Amino acid sequence: MPRLVATDIAAELRKRISAGEWTDIGRIPPERDLAEAFGVARNTVRRAVNLLEVDGTVVRQVGRGTFLADPDPNSLASVVARMEGTSPADMMEIRQLLEPAAASFAATNASNSELNAVREAHQTACDSADMPTFEHWDAEFHHRIFACSRNDFLKEIHNLMRILRNQSPWFEMKKRSFSEERRQTYCREHQAIVDALIERNPDGAKQAMLAHLQTVQRNLLGR
Amino acid sequence: MPRLVATDIAAELRKRISAGEWTDIGRIPPERDLAEAFGVARNTVRRAVNLLEVDGTVVRQVGRGTFLADPDPNSLASVVARMEGTSPADMMEIRQLLEPAAASFAATNASNSELNAVREAHQTACDSADMPTFEHWDAEFHHRIFACSRNDFLKEIHNLMRILRNQSPWFEMKKRSFSEERRQTYCREHQAIVDALIERNPDGAKQAMLAHLQTVQRNLLGR
DNA sequence: TATGAATGGTGCAAAATTGGATCAAATAAA
DNA sequence: TTTATTTGATCCAATTTTGCACCATTCATA
Incomplete structure (x- = not known):
C-alpha cells in the first residue's frame, strides 16, 4: 500500500468536504490536529491544504482557522x-x-x-x-x-x-x-x-x- | 508454473491499469513495492515499467514516482x-x-x-x-x-x-x-x-x- | 486593557522515499 | 555450450516528508 502523501491527503480532504463532513461548522480542523489524525507531519498537511486553497475549496485565516469557501457561482x-x-x-x-x-x-x-x-x-x-x-x-x-x-x-x-x-x-x-x-x-x-x-x-x-x-x-x- | 518475467509483469500492469486499479490516485506503486508484490527483483520490475514507459502508458519522475500518463482526453x-x-x-x-x-x-x-x-x-x-x-x-x-x-x-x-x-x-x-x-x-x-x-x-x-x-x-x- | 492559548505562516536541515544506473553471479532457454 | 534473462546488491540524484523552532494574528479571558 502506498504511503499517504500530500496529494493523497488533499484528495481525502476533498472527498470528506464534498461528503459534507464539516459543512455544519463551516471549517476544517486545525492543521496540527489533521496532521495527528493522518499520522503525518504538519508540513505535509499544510501542503495538502495548500492544494485545496489554490483551487478555492478552502480559505485560510491566520489565527482563526481554515474555512470552507462559499462555492463561487462564477467558477468554472x-x-x-x-x-x-x-x-x-x-x-x-x-x-x-x-x-x-x-x-x-x-x-x-x-x-x-x-x-x-x-x-x-x-x-x-x-x-x-x-x-x-x-x-x-x-x-x-x-x-x-x-x-x-x-x-x-x-x-x-x-x-x-x-x-x-x-x-x-x-x-x-x-x-x-x-x-x-x-x-x-x-x-x-x-x-x-x-x-x-x-x-x-x-x-x-x-x-x-x-x-x-x-x-x-x-x-x-x-x- | 511459469516464472514471472518482465514482459509478463508489463502485461499484468497494463491489465490492472486499464482496469482502473490506480486511476483514482493517478500513479502506480513504487518499483520497490511492486517488486515485493510480484515476488520479483526490482530490476525486473524496472524493465517491465520501461515497456509501459516507451509506449506512453506511464510517465516516470525521479524522486516522485511513476504516474499514469494520458489522462482521458474525453473527460470534462x-x-x-x-x-x-x-x-x-x-x-x-x-x-x-x-x-x-x-x-x-x-x-x-x-x-x-x-x-x-x-x-x-x-x-x-x-x-x-x-x-x-x-x-x-x-x-x-x-x-x-x-x-x-x-x-x-x-x-x-x-x-x-x-x-x-x-x-x-x-x-x-x-x-x-x-x-x-x-x-x-x-x-x-x-x-x-x-x-x-x-x-x-x-x-x-x-x-x-x-x-x-x-x-x-x-x-x-x-x- | 493585558495576557495567554490557539491557529496559520515561514524557514531549514535531516531523513526517508523513489526512480536511474551499473555490475557480477545465478538461472533459464537455445 | 552459448546466449539471454533474472537476481541481488550498491550507489546516485531528485523529490518529498519530517521535526523543529519561531513568527504573526485572532480571540477569549483575567
Missing part, C-alpha cells in the same frame, strides 16, 4: 456543474446553432484529407452491421466535422456537449428511439452533408446539417 | 483545460455565432421585467463615470441578454466564455484598447440592441448584436 466548476443539468431541448437548440455553423466552416476550411476522414466515418457508419457500431461512427462523423472547422473552441464545445449528453439520464432515450429505418434516414442525411462539404458549399453544408439535426430532434423529442 | 476536466487555451480569434468567432442568437431568443422569450433589467444595465453603463464601472455594466448587459434567452445551456456557455476571457492573458488587450470614443460607440450599439429587444424584433436584435460584436472584434483584434 460551478458552471460545468450547472451544465450537467441541461435539458435535451436546450441542448438540441444549441446544437442546431453550432453544428450547422461548424459544417459551414468545415466546407470552407477543411483540407482534402480531413474531408476524406469525414467521408470515411460516414461510410463506416453506413456499412456498420450493428447499432453500437453505427452509433460510434455516427458520433465520430459529427466530431470530425467539428475537427475540421478550424476553430478549436468550437470543437471543444462540441466535446463538452458530447460528454454532457453521454452522462445524461435522458441520453438513454436516444437508444430507445432507434430503429433500422431511422438509421437509413440518418445515412441519407449524412450523405447530403458530405456532398455539400466536398462541393465546398458552406451554405449547403449548413442547411444539410440543420435538416439532419431537425430529424434528430424529432426522433429524440417527438416534435 | 481535459476539455475545460483545453478551452483555457482558446485564442481571441476563435472566441470572437463563437461569440458572433452565439450572442446574436441569444439576442434573437431574448427578443422572443424575455419577460418585460427581464427586458427592463437589460435596459437598466445598458443605462447604468452609459451613465458610468469611470472605465471599470462601465466594463462591469457592459458585461452585465451582455449577461442579462443571455439570461433572458430562456436557454440555460446557452447562458452557461456564455458564463464559460466570460470566465475564460477574464482569466486569459490576452484579455488585457481589451483594456488597453479602450477609449472614451469607443465607449460611446458601444453605448450607441447597445441602444440599438435594446431597441430591437423592446420592439420584440428577433432579427433586428440579432443584426444589432452582430454589428456590435464586429465592432468589438475590430477593436480587439484590429481587423
Whole structure:
C-alpha cells in the first residue's frame, strides 16, 4: 500500500468536504490536529491544504482557522456543474446553432484529407452491421466535422456537449428511439452533408446539417 | 508454473491499469513495492515499467514516482483545460455565432421585467463615470441578454466564455484598447440592441448584436 | 486593557522515499 | 555450450516528508 502523501491527503480532504463532513461548522480542523489524525507531519498537511486553497475549496485565516469557501457561482466548476443539468431541448437548440455553423466552416476550411476522414466515418457508419457500431461512427462523423472547422473552441464545445449528453439520464432515450429505418434516414442525411462539404458549399453544408439535426430532434423529442 | 518475467509483469500492469486499479490516485506503486508484490527483483520490475514507459502508458519522475500518463482526453476536466487555451480569434468567432442568437431568443422569450433589467444595465453603463464601472455594466448587459434567452445551456456557455476571457492573458488587450470614443460607440450599439429587444424584433436584435460584436472584434483584434 | 492559548505562516536541515544506473553471479532457454 | 534473462546488491540524484523552532494574528479571558 502506498504511503499517504500530500496529494493523497488533499484528495481525502476533498472527498470528506464534498461528503459534507464539516459543512455544519463551516471549517476544517486545525492543521496540527489533521496532521495527528493522518499520522503525518504538519508540513505535509499544510501542503495538502495548500492544494485545496489554490483551487478555492478552502480559505485560510491566520489565527482563526481554515474555512470552507462559499462555492463561487462564477467558477468554472460551478458552471460545468450547472451544465450537467441541461435539458435535451436546450441542448438540441444549441446544437442546431453550432453544428450547422461548424459544417459551414468545415466546407470552407477543411483540407482534402480531413474531408476524406469525414467521408470515411460516414461510410463506416453506413456499412456498420450493428447499432453500437453505427452509433460510434455516427458520433465520430459529427466530431470530425467539428475537427475540421478550424476553430478549436468550437470543437471543444462540441466535446463538452458530447460528454454532457453521454452522462445524461435522458441520453438513454436516444437508444430507445432507434430503429433500422431511422438509421437509413440518418445515412441519407449524412450523405447530403458530405456532398455539400466536398462541393465546398458552406451554405449547403449548413442547411444539410440543420435538416439532419431537425430529424434528430424529432426522433429524440417527438416534435 | 511459469516464472514471472518482465514482459509478463508489463502485461499484468497494463491489465490492472486499464482496469482502473490506480486511476483514482493517478500513479502506480513504487518499483520497490511492486517488486515485493510480484515476488520479483526490482530490476525486473524496472524493465517491465520501461515497456509501459516507451509506449506512453506511464510517465516516470525521479524522486516522485511513476504516474499514469494520458489522462482521458474525453473527460470534462481535459476539455475545460483545453478551452483555457482558446485564442481571441476563435472566441470572437463563437461569440458572433452565439450572442446574436441569444439576442434573437431574448427578443422572443424575455419577460418585460427581464427586458427592463437589460435596459437598466445598458443605462447604468452609459451613465458610468469611470472605465471599470462601465466594463462591469457592459458585461452585465451582455449577461442579462443571455439570461433572458430562456436557454440555460446557452447562458452557461456564455458564463464559460466570460470566465475564460477574464482569466486569459490576452484579455488585457481589451483594456488597453479602450477609449472614451469607443465607449460611446458601444453605448450607441447597445441602444440599438435594446431597441430591437423592446420592439420584440428577433432579427433586428440579432443584426444589432452582430454589428456590435464586429465592432468589438475590430477593436480587439484590429481587423 | 493585558495576557495567554490557539491557529496559520515561514524557514531549514535531516531523513526517508523513489526512480536511474551499473555490475557480477545465478538461472533459464537455445 | 552459448546466449539471454533474472537476481541481488550498491550507489546516485531528485523529490518529498519530517521535526523543529519561531513568527504573526485572532480571540477569549483575567
